[in-house]
Amino acid sequence: MKSIQKPIVIVGAGFAGMTVALNLKNLNPSLPIVVVDSASNFIFKPLMYEVLSKEISIWEATPKFANIFSDAGITFLKNCLTKISFKDNILEFSDELKLSYQYLVICTGSIPNSFLIKGVGENCYFFNDLNDLNKLKSVLKKSQKTSYHKKLFIVGGGPSGIELACKIKDIFKDQFEINVIEKSNEILNRNKIFNREQAERALEKRKINVLLNSTVKEVSESKISISSEGGITSLDKDIVIWNAGVTANLSYLETDEIKRKYGRILVNKNLQIENQNNCFAIGDISIIEGMEDLPLTAQVAMQEGKHLAKNLELLFQEKDPLPFEFQDNGEMISLGIGEASIAAIGITLSGKLAFEARRLIYASKLPDINESLKSASSWIFQKKSIFKKFLKKNNFN
Ligand SMILES: Cc1cc2nc3c(=O)[nH]c(=O)nc-3n(C[C@H](O)[C@H](O)[C@H](O)COP(=O)(O)OP(=O)(O)OC[C@H]3O[C@@H](n4cnc5c(N)ncnc54)[C@H](O)[C@@H]3O)c2cc1C
Numbered sequence: 302m303k304s305i306q307k308p309i310v311i312v313g314a315g316f317a318g319m320t321v322a323l324n325l326k327n328l329n330p331s332l333p334i335v336v337v338d339s340a341s342n343f344i345f346k347p348l349m350y351e352v353l354s355k356e357i358s359i360w361e362a363t364p365k366f367a368n369i370f371s372d373a374g375i376t377f378l379k380n381c382l383t384k385i386s387f388k389d390n391i392l393e394f395s396d397e398l399k400l401s402y403q404y405l406v407i408c409t410g411s412i413p414n415s416f417l418i419k420g421v422g423e424n425c426y427f428f429n430d431l432n433d434l435n436k437l438k439s440v441l442k443k444s445q446k447t448s449y450h451k452k453l454f455i456v457g458g459g460p461s462g463i464e465l466a467c468k469i470k471d472i473f474k475d476q477f478e479i480n481v482i483e484k485s486n487e488i489l490n491r492n493k494i495f496n497r498e499q500a501e502r503a504l505e506k507r508k509i510n511v512l513l514n515s516t517v518k519e520v521s522e523s524k525i526s527i528s529s530e531g532g533i534t535s536l537d538k539d540i541v542i543w544n545a546g547v548t549a550n551l552s553y554l555e556t557d558e559i560k561r562k563y564g565r566i567l568v569n570k571n572l573q574i575e576n577q578n579n580c581f582a583i584g585d586i587s588i589i590e591g592m593e594d595l596p597l598t599a600q601v602a603m604q605e606g607k608h609l610a611k612n613l614e615l616l617f618q619e620k621d622p623l624p625f626e627f628q629d630n631g632e633m634i635s636l637g638i639g640e641a642s643i644a645a646i647g648i649t650l651s652g653k654l655a656f657e658a659r660r661l662i663y664a665s666k667l668p669d670i671n672e673s674l675k676s677a678s679s680w681i682f683q684k685k686s687i688f689k690k691f692l693k694k695n696n697f698n
Pocket residue numbers: 312313314315316317318337338339340343344346347348349350380381382383408409410411428429430461550553583584585586597598599600601602633634
């Protein structure tokens with residue numbers, strides 16, 4: 302057994318970081334683990350639409366890191382990583398704290414990508430974290446009071462854009478004329494066919510316009526310019542929500558410090574960073590060399606987190622680590638209030654039943670929090686324990 306003198310530091314406690322920390326502590330309770338995150342709360346991002354529609358309350362989807370980690374016996378620090386010295390195994394943080402590590406796991410997720418398109422940063426809303434959610438909520442509420450049929454554009458016909466379009470329509474009815482802009486020739490072009498068909502139906506039912514083969518060229522204070530087959534059109538806009546893609550959140554790394562692909566850290570199949578045997582990168586920030594490009598999802602981040610915990614334990618026992626293999630357990634999308642679509646192994650489900658199943662599956666995945674919070678909580682935590690066993694048995698990991 303290797304001797305561990307300094308802590309295993311995990312930076313970023315989202316889906317990947319949380320999973321690796323909790324699993325590693327379970328496998329080896331005596332390990333010194335320090336988790337650092339710049340935020341105070343975990344954000345269960347797939348449930349952000351339900352927070353917007355008030356189908357669940359904000360605290361249910363955003364438990365406090367301090368509660369989660371103190372319950373698990375893991376040290377948690379709220380701080381923002383600004384620099385890594387790989388040579389000296391030292392991390393630097395925004396308040397000038399320095400922390401040395403024996404092993405490092407980085408998993409700082411992704412941020413919206415504006416692709417340097419003019420006006421996007423200044424004139425669009427985003428939907429990636431709590432701050433974005435609150436800003437969007439407030440502008441939608443404010444606009445609702447002023448007039449009817451405000452022009453709302455959602456850029457990006459991926460899951461996030463479609464889920465948001467359906468939810469906003471159901472919450473605000475005809476207050477907004479909603480347009481989804483997608484640059485390819487279909488929505489959800491990387492998703493399961495069943496979910497795409499359900500989503501197309503959901504959009505049609507809600508009279509949401511979809512502009513395919515259309516690319517945004519510029520967003521100004523009052524207009525959005527869109528390029529399509531017919532040329533460039535400049536349309537009046539009230540609100541634009543930018544959901545066109547994300548990029549790895551790596552502000553603490555120099556551009557050429559570590560090998561990257563598509564802006565993400567290149568790791569080997571053991572999830573190790575090249576030439577840094579004690580450093581690992583998982584979740585949205587990494588891409589695995591020699592493997593098909595995996596989707597940027599919580600499912601991938603959690604599987605990588607679980608796998609890395611096992612590999613670290615093997616390493617401490619001076620055994621060889623195992624290569625990561627992704628198991629596609631299907632996908633779920635929310636399609637408005639009380640509706641969803643699920644395409645999992647051997648199962649397709651849509652409508653209200655899919656909505657309930659999606660909520661139960663996500664409830665089972667929310668991090669464990671202390672008993673007093675659970676008992677004071679609402680629907681989602683009460684159902685969590687009952688369905689955890691069922692979901693495990695049915696392989697909804
Ligand atoms: C609205 C929305 C809906 C989604 N829906 C789904 C879905 O239905 N299904 C699905 O599978 N996936 C979904 N995703 C994608 C999924 O949430 C991400 O793929 C997943 O969160 C990636 O996990 P991660 O651990 O890599 O990053 P994250 O979960 O984003 O966690 C990163 C953490 O790092 C912290 N951090 C960042 N920078 C620093 C720093 N410098 N110092 C310290 N801490 C830092 C952040 O505060 C954050 O806590 C959705 C995403 C969004 C935005």
